[in-house]
Amino acid sequence: MPTVSPTPVPPTTPSSDGVPSNTALTNAAPSDSALPGASASNRIHAVLVVRPDGRTPAAFHLRRTLAALAEQTRPVDALTIVVCGGDDHLFEVVDAAEAESVVKAPASTGFAAATALASPRGRESVEGDALWLLAQDTAPEPDALARLAGALELSPSVAFVAPKLVRWDDRSEIVSLGVSMTRFGRTVGLADDELDQGQHDAQEDVLGADVRGILVRSDAWARLGGLDRGLAGADEGLDLGVRARLAGGRVSLVPAALVATAGDGVAGLPVPLTPQRRRRAVYAERVAQLRRRLAYAPAVATPLHWLSVLPLALWRTVVDLVRKQPGRIASEWGAAAVAFVAIVPVWRARRRIARARAASWAQVAPLRTTQADLRERLDDDPEVAIGGHRRSDLRFFAGGGAWLVLAALTVSVAAFPALLAWPVLGGGALQPLANTVGQLWDDAAYGQRALGLDTIGPADPFSAVIAVLGSLWPWAPSRALVLLWILALPLAALGGWFAATRVTERASLRLLGGAVWALSPTLLVALTQGRPTGVLVHLLLPWLFYAGAVAHRSWAGAGAASLLLAAVLAAAPSLAPAMALLWFGAVVLGIVVRAGRGVARTVWTLVPSLALAAPLVWNALTHGRAWGLVADPGVPWAGPQVAADAAGRALLAAGIPTPDLAGWATLLPEGPTWWVPLLSVPLALLALAAPLTQRWAAGIVLLVVTALGLGTAFAAVGVSVSFVQSLTVPLWPGTGLSLAWLGALGGALVALDAGLAPRVALARGLAATLVFVAAVMLAVPSLTAFTRGTATIANGPASTLPAFVAAEGRDDPDVGTIVLTPQADAGVAAQVVWGASETVGGQTTLLSTRTQASPQDQQLASLAADLVTPSSEDVVAELADRGIGFILLAPTTPPETDAARTMRLSAMTALGQRDTLVVVGDTAKGELWRVVDEIAPRPTEAASVSALARWIAFGQFAVLGIALLLALPTATSIREARRTPRVVGPHWQEGR
Known part of the structure; x- marks a missing residue:
């Protein structure tokens, strides 16, 4: 619950949104106004919101803002300061200011909620009254209020006017001068981050503006219900402008009114100087875009938009990866989750629009930004940007x-x-x-691997x-x-x-x-x-x-x-x-x-x-x-x-x-x-x-x-x-x-x-x-x-197995062949090959690096010993039960020793004496026998193994897919690459 400083303040009254609102306005006669034809009843109430959450101490910016307010050629009639959190040093600066009231609110209070706390409700709004929205880092030029108030007085149809926001330390660079949006709700700054050469001074009618420094008619403010608190601090001025248009009003720019902003206050998005600030800005922008989409959509389409929130988050994740912006993904999903559960706030926003609406969306359409406008604004030659690096040509052909x-x-x-x-x-x-x-x-x-008994x-x-x-x-x-x-x-x-x-x-x-x-x-x-x-x-x-x-x-x-x-x-x-x-x-x-x-x-x-x-x-x-x-x-x-x-x-x-x-x-x-x-x-x-x-x-x-x-x-x-x-x-x-x-x-x-x-x-x-x-x-x-x-x-041969086996293996990859190879020390090496051939991709280090015999190895050794031993009778049936239909006695690796030759001849004799084997013949790969008994299918994987395989494949493909999306070049990544030197480390700093 907000608290009020000892300054005399009227009782607290609830706002329309259920948030307490404090108002303290003096009854003194207003000072001379710079408004043409202004009467004594025309009052300008400045609301200054302070929240020390920037990189620079809030008191530093607040002093300059208060000094700028005191120097206005058209002074404000009332000043309310809303302090969201803060320390003793900040309160000392606030107490020294000549404010009619000071409202203390929790540090988590946003700009929209803070302005609702300070909105003038103790006095009936009179035509010509206005509300000036400021933050601790918005310092107006001495004539800013006079120009804003004059523009508002001259145009009765204007709901609010907006100044030209310039950089805190460089008045020649525009921070914001008008805001529009695309057909799908994407916010587009009309002159953001441009050098001020007067190129936009003739522009007046816009869809919206940055909320910092705007001067709003009090009656329009009350009719529109103030700022939407569900926008997470982004697009508040744009949303207010859209609602003003639907209510039959206009939004006008006053380029001659300059307000310096440091981008370090509670109003507007923070300057993305750190990764945390960038993520916060992305989150706020996406929350605002989804909120506006749900609030502006026709009633019939709203459920469809709501159902598309999470699928769109997945699609935008892919887009962010393609654009080489993976840092945005967490913010995208966070915004989607907030929009998905915020059903009641969306309903309230739609009801607020319906209450004030007096015009159709046709009033908004001409002020939207088209795709042609976006293409025209695209920087086609970033290499000549100020301070940019011009990358040399690759010269692949010219350089040989x-x-x-x-x-x-x-x-x-x-x-x-x-x-x-x-x-x-x-x-x-x-x-x-x-x-x-x-x-x-x-x-x-x-x-299952392509080698081994059942690896x-x-x-x-x-x-x-x-x-x-x-x-x-x-x-x-x-x-x-x-x-x-x-x-x-x-x-x-x-x-x-x-x-x-x-x-x-x-x-x-x-x-x-x-x-x-x-x-x-x-x-x-x-x-x-x-x-x-x-x-x-x-x-x-x-x-x-x-x-x-x-x-x-x-x-x-x-x-x-x-x-x-x-x-x-x-x-x-x-x-x-x-x-x-x-x-x-x-x-x-x-x-x-x-x-x-x-x-x-x-x-x-x-x-x-x-x-x-x-x-x-x-x-x-x-x-x-x-x-x-x-x-x-x-x-x-x-x-x-x-x-x-x-x-x-x-x-x-x-x-x-x-x-x-x-x-x-x-x-x-x-x-x-x-x-x-x-x-x-x-x-x-x-x-x-x-x-x-x-x-x-x-x-x-x-x-x-x-x-x-x-x-x-x-x-x-x-x-x-x-x-x-x-x-x-x-x-x-x-x-x-x-x-x-x-x-x-x-x-x-x-x-x-x-x-x-x-x-x-x-x-x-x-x-x-x-x-x-x-x-x-x-x-x-x-x-x-x-x-x-x-x-x-x-x-190389098309198969490491005889052609007869390879032909069957091409049709059935589960055909099993046990390969016996006599060794120089009179032993026999045994291997089971599934399919038409051993392959490069079918090899596995699970078998080639084992140092101890596994139970499967012992079973295979037992089968091989029984096959080359004339006394064994049931071994062929066991092979058939395991899905093995062929036996290949491969030649020994040259040179063949006497012991290996003896083993080979002994194995040929033992295999030739078995009635359950049929000799296929002597092939280039060795002697081949086929099992006469009915061959059972190869044992299939257990359900748990198949499920594990699917999860592993999904995880690996997901990671590799993300890497591939990041690696794919885009027009943006190519333009950014042109700003950096191709040679890395000509000096240590250039590799940075």
């Missing part, structure tokens, strides 16, 4: 980037000519992809990457992998060129960056050995650098970086520690250097990665397989790798992931090769020199990236967490080297981009040429490996 990509494509076709005719890639860690897009995405979902669990995140890749060529998904191999070099050159645009503006250095990245030993080795994870990581890393470098200043960059980081970590989990350290460092720098600006965007970049990995991480932790989380996904394949010794790590330090010196040992089997690691020295020296240049900050960051990449590679060669049959598979260090190569190449470009004296400028060209020639020399063996027949990749 397109020619670089074309040259890389030519080199790729020349290096891998046969790939143009291959339908499927094989060899190394390559296998076919699933036959259909549906199977691709089934492999990426939680549930149920989360999919590796890499399966989602493969699903996306295969979906690009839906009629033959395996062809997408072939196209990736052909386009890998031009795509790497393109990514390297764009990544270089974050480092340098020089066209020659951008070309160097693209060329050296495409000729990296890690990419070329991954291409010739058949390592899809290594290829994908190398292609994605430059784009992650390109987007991640600006993630702190752009939601589009943060969204793109989050998706790219998720894909990189899905293909190379061993990079997770390095990426986590870089992410943590970016967050800390954002807090320390940029005072928290952009930290939310940086934090978001990790969210999609966590969403994709969460099911697998939870499964690994609950089953004690934490080390398995860093395993290379896809097909487990050791391949040739450097040793975990000093010599091997020296090769890694040179950027070479293979013991054959990137192929030079096979190219020159008898020649000296000691010089090959020295080819990386020019790049390394330039990277080390980057911190010594003017752009030392960028050089240090890139050097840290290099160190983290090398550290990852050094650790990878000493860790083995995957197993294939009876062999261990160490982590491949190439992905770590790709990260190190990125940092070193970026550092080298920073060093080469440094300003040099004219007499030594030639050194830049010589150093760049030396780096390029060294990269070409390192790449020669790998680029010729396919022609020389030393590459591992081959024209």
Whole structure:
């Protein structure tokens, strides 16, 4: 309940809305009025509302406002100050003012409620009386009231007049001068934040105005019922103007009347200087828009509008994500919830409009803002805005980037000519992809895995990457992998060129960056050995650098970086520690250097990665397989790798992931090769020199990236967490080297981009040429490996199983095949494959990283032992009951030992003696038998597993969908990007 100060005040009377109202007006004769023809009965009652909730102390603004009131050439006849909360210092200022009454109200009281407390009700309203609405931060010019009162006197049809609001500290900038709205109720400021050059001074008739400083006729105020308290402090002047129009009145502007406002008071929306204020403003704007929509709509349409409140909140959530404004989402839903439950206040607002209405909505329509008006107001050239940054042209074609990509494509076709005719890639860690897009995405979902007796669990995140890749060529998904191999070099050159645009503006250095990245030993080795994870990581890393470098200043960059980081970590989990350290460092720098600006965007970049990995991480932790989380996904394949010794790590330090010196040992089997690691020295020296240049900050960051990449590679060669049959598979260090190569190449470009004296400028060209020639020399063996027949990749088969099984598996993905492979130690490795083939996306680290036999493993081992043992009788029936219809005795990995040969022959004899098996024949994949008994369907997932799978898929798709919406460019995000430099960190401040 409001309280009144000791100043003489008449009794409290309730307002029409049930809120107490205090009035204290003196009976002294009014002073000389500046109103033309004003009579002694014309009174202006100023209502000054004070609430200390701004960043600047309210007393500071209040003193200037009170002084401005005292200096008015047409003094006010009565002044009521409403204090909402406050401290002793504020009350001292209020007590010193010459106010007829002071009303004390709770700190939560809004401007609309505060004006109702001070509205003049103790004296019957006389024609010509007016109410002047002010806040503690609205300081009028000395002649402001005289001009407002004169305009109100000259136009009897005007319900209220509004001044020109200008900035508190700069009268040349307009804060507000008239407000309109679109057809759907969106508020449009007619001159907000424009420089005052008199361009709007001729405008008078408007739909509404900012509520601060308006002068309202007392009779109109009483007839309209004052301000609507349900607007949450936004659009109060607009709503009052709309209701005045419907009541037959007008709203007029008085541009000559200036009122300075700081945007720090209780009236109007706060200046969005902080995230909290921005959220508050968004909330208030949306509450007001929904309230007005429900109050203005025809009675028949009001229920439909009410039912659409929550669906609209969902739609606006998507729109906010597309517009790169995720900070608005919470406010949008909060406003929707308030509007959804505020049925009674809406009914009161509609009744208030109905009581005062004397005109149709046709009076309002001509003053609405049309879409054509909005397009005309759009800033088409933000680059020339005052204080703005003009971003340089990209110059992809003029700077030679397109020619670089074309040259890389030519080199790729020349290096891998046969790939143009291959339908499927094989060899190394390559296998076919699933036959259909549906199977691709089934492999990426939680549930039954395509390998194992009945393996149920989360999919590796890499399966989602493969699903996306295969979906690009839906009629033959395996062809997408072939196209990736052909386009890998031009795509790497393109990514390297764009990544270089974050480092340098020089066209020659951008070309160097693209060329050296495409000729990296890690990419070329991954291409010739058949390592899809290594290829994908190398292609994605430059784009992650390109987007991640600006993630702190752009939601589009943060969204793109989050998706790219998720894909990189899905293909190379061993990079997770390095990426986590870089992410943590970016967050800390954002807090320390940029005072928290952009930290939310940086934090978001990790969210999609966590969403994709969460099911697998939870499964690994609950089953004690934490080390398995860093395993290379896809097909487990050791391949040739450097040793975990000093010599091997020296090769890694040179950027070479293979013991054959990137192929030079096979190219020159008898020649000296000691010089090959020295080819990386020019790049390394330039990277080390980057911190010594003017752009030392960028050089240090890139050097840290290099160190983290090398550290990852050094650790990878000493860790083995995957197993294939009876062999261990160490982590491949190439992905770590790709990260190190990125940092070193970026550092080298920073060093080469440094300003040099004219007499030594030639050194830049010589150093760049030396780096390029060294990269070409390192790449020669790998680029010729396919022609020389030393590459591992081959024209892969359409299936890893015999054609008979593959044909049935294409029609029925639940066809089961148990594959038995004799081992060198006389043992047998057993694996169950479901469908037409093993696939890259169907692989799972749930099986390849297990270190202890699970009950399922023991059952499978028992089945395999019984199959190769002639004494067992019931094993085939058990296979049929489990849905397994074929048995494949695969050949041993060459060279075949005597023990393995003996086991193979013994198994063939045991299987051939079973009456319940039919020999299909000797195939290229091994000896094949078919089960004669009726095959039971594969056991289906439990209902709880299916429900869990749906929830996991929904959560992951929701997070990835949000990231995708954030990453999609819009016209607004493109305009904002043009205001920022493309090169990050030419000086430390420009990266902010």
